[in-house]
Amino acid sequence: MxxxxxxxxxxxxxxxxxxxxxxxxxxxxxxxxxxxxxxxxxxxxxxxxxxxxxxxxxxxxxxxxxxxxxxxxxxxxxxxxxxxxxxxxxxxxxxxxxxxxxxxxxxxxxxxxxxxxxxxxNSDDIQRNLTEKSEAILSATRIAIIGGGPTAVSVASNVKEMRPESEVHLFFSQEMPLPTYHPRTRRKVEKFLQKQEVVLHPLHRADVPADLDVEAFSSDPISWSTGQPPFKADVTLWAIGKxxxxxxxxxxxxxxxxxxxxxxxxxxxxxxxxxxxxxxxxxxxxxxxxxxxxxxxxxxxxxxxxxxxxxxxxxxxxxxxxxxxSILGFQKKGLSIFTPNGERVGISxxxxxxxxxxxxxxxxxxxxxxxxx
Incomplete structure (x- = not known):
């Protein structure tokens, strides 16, 4: 057989x-x-x-x-x-x-x-998508990222690292990002983002457009069900776990x-x-x-x-x-691995x-x- x-x-x-x-x-x-x-x-x-x-x-x-x-x-x-x-x-x-x-x-x-x-x-489709999305976000002056999970946090940190002159705004619905991670991990990543000068907007819950296309960036003003004034960015990335x-x-x-x-x-x-x-x-x-x-x-x-x-x-x-x-991925200063108990291990x-x-x-x-x- x-x-x-x-x-x-x-x-x-x-x-x-x-x-x-x-x-x-x-x-x-x-x-x-x-x-x-x-x-x-x-x-x-x-x-x-x-x-x-x-x-x-x-x-x-x-x-x-x-x-x-x-x-x-x-x-x-x-x-x-x-x-x-x-x-x-x-x-x-x-x-x-x-x-x-x-x-x-x-x-x-x-x-x-x-x-x-x-x-x-096919391979051409994948390469085209990769290039177009990267060029779109790196050419923007004011960037909004909606979401508090690892995807949103990683984009905010890495785009800011590559484009320090750009405004990078991270909006999330809780008091700190990364709700499924250990509290120590959450605090450490929050401090790192602040040091990078990513603008953090806690307690912001976005009104998700009914016709939202999660496969595309948007540029329409963002409104909030939590009562804050609308926010306008050149490029908005929705990473809301949808x-x-x-x-x-x-x-x-x-x-x-x-x-x-x-x-x-x-x-x-x-x-x-x-x-x-x-x-x-x-x-x-x-x-x-x-x-x-x-x-x-x-x-x-x-x-x-x-x-x-x-x-x-x-x-x-x-x-x-x-x-x-890993949350932020491999950056200029190396890679940070966060353990299950919230400790950070840095790798050069x-x-x-x-x-x-x-x-x-x-x-x-x-x-x-x-x-x-």
């Missing part, structure tokens, strides 16, 4: 890492509407320093050594026929297809703006009320013993923490245990209380360039990366 087949619906960060782990023992097919990894991480560096961001977050699938032998389809899943252990898909060329699986992994992620979408794209799960192809009984995929402690979809989920689509907790925190390792272990008939070996995924990790630029990415990230986590052709 041949190897068991695993189909992975979605090859963003979590899906790709899962594919690398499972490729050692199984026949893996990965499905993505993109021709390469387009990471949803680090929007701030992506807008402020797109060429630097590309080096580490926009990577052709054929450069990953751990994906050698994986059948990668430039396609979108259009349906799941779980009783038949099959999925239907539509290729980039518009042609339909059907695939059988022994295990299905749903890692289709979310859409929350121009930096994360479920559209079909995300939606990529779930169009997923049966309703696999979904929680908010549209994310239901997940038990073992990252398995309840009621479907051979369907697993990981990443931002997986409703493991309010922060959907399996997108980080080595969720792919738990997923790979559990899929392998299931296919080997050893359910007693399944491991639980344990979400942390607070989000943690030399160590980031010569050890963190080439050794820890690409060699250890991603198991090897070919040089650009």
């Amino acid at each position: 041949g190897k068991k087949r695993i189909v992975i619906a979605g090859l963003g960060d979590a899906g790709l890492l899962s594919a690398i782990q499972l490729n050692k023992n199984f026949d893996v097919i990965g499905i993505s509407p993109k021709p390469c990894l387009v990471s949803g991480q680090e929007l701030g560096p992506r807008l402020a320093r797109p060429k630097d961001w590309e080096e580490n977050y926009l990577i052709d699938y054929d450069r990953f050594k751990g994906l050698k032998g994986v059948d990668i389809r430039h396609a979108k899943v259009s349906g799941i026929m779980a009783r038949e252990n099959k999925i239907s898909l539509i290729g980039y060329d518009g042609l339909p297809d059907t695939l059988a699986y022994d295990v299905l992994v749903i890692s289709s992620g979310t859409q929350n703006g121009f930096w994360r979408n479920g559209h079909f794209e 995300l939606s799960p990529n779930n169009e192809f997923i049966p309703a009984d696999m979904l929680a009320e908010d549209g994310f995929v239901r997940a038990d402690d073992f990252l398995r979809v309840p009621g479907y013993e051979n369907v697993f989920t990981v990443g931002d689509i997986a409703k493991t907790d309010d922060n959907r923490s399996s997108a980080r925190n080595a969720g792919h390792l738990v997923l790979a272990h559990n899929v392998k245990s299931f296919l080997e008939g050893r359910d007693e070996k399944l491991k639980s995924f344990k979400p942390p209380r607070y989000r943690w990790g 630029p030399w160590w980031v360039k010569n050890l963190l990415f080439p050794v820890f990230v690409w060699r250890l986590i991603y198991q090897g990366l070919e040089k650009r052709k």
Whole structure:
């Protein structure tokens, strides 16, 4: 008998890492509407320093050594026929297809703006979008960023670092940004933004336009349900957590009320013993923490245990209380990692360039990366 087949619906960060782990023992097919990894991480560096961001977050699938032998389809899943252990898909060329699986992994992620979408794209589309958005925000004199999460904070900090002469305004609804992080992390990042002279506007809740296009910048005056006077900027970026799960192809009984995929402690979809989920689509907790925190390792272990008939070996995924990790990304003075208990670990630029990415990230986590052709 041949190897068991695993189909992975979605090859963003979590899906790709899962594919690398499972490729050692199984026949893996990965499905993505993109021709390469387009990471949803680090929007701030992506807008402020797109060429630097590309080096580490926009990577052709054929450069990953751990994906050698994986059948990668430039396609979108259009349906799941779980009783038949099959999925239907539509290729980039518009042609339909059907695939059988022994295990299905749903890692289709979310859409929350121009930096994360479920559209079909080719390499030219991706590059054009990257360049246009970066040029638009870096050419602005007065910039408004709406949102208090890590995406909004990262954009505010990185754009201000690259354009210190520009006014960068960050609006958020609570007293401090980063509500899902440890209080110490929140205070430290707030002080850093103030030192950069990012203008902070706490307790501002925006009236979200009914026709808001989260895939575009806007320039209309911003009004506030909290009573402050309207604010006008050259460019406004809405990073308000208005995300939606990529779930169009997923049966309703696999979904929680908010549209994310239901997940038990073992990252398995309840009621479907051979369907697993990981990443931002997986409703493991309010922060959907399996997108980080080595969720792919738990997923790979559990899929392998299931296919080997050893359910007693399944491991639980344990979400942390607070989000943690990089918030601002790699900046001129290096990289800051914030721990689950709110401590900051600073890594100098030399160590980031010569050890963190080439050794820890690409060699250890991603198991090897070919040089650009």
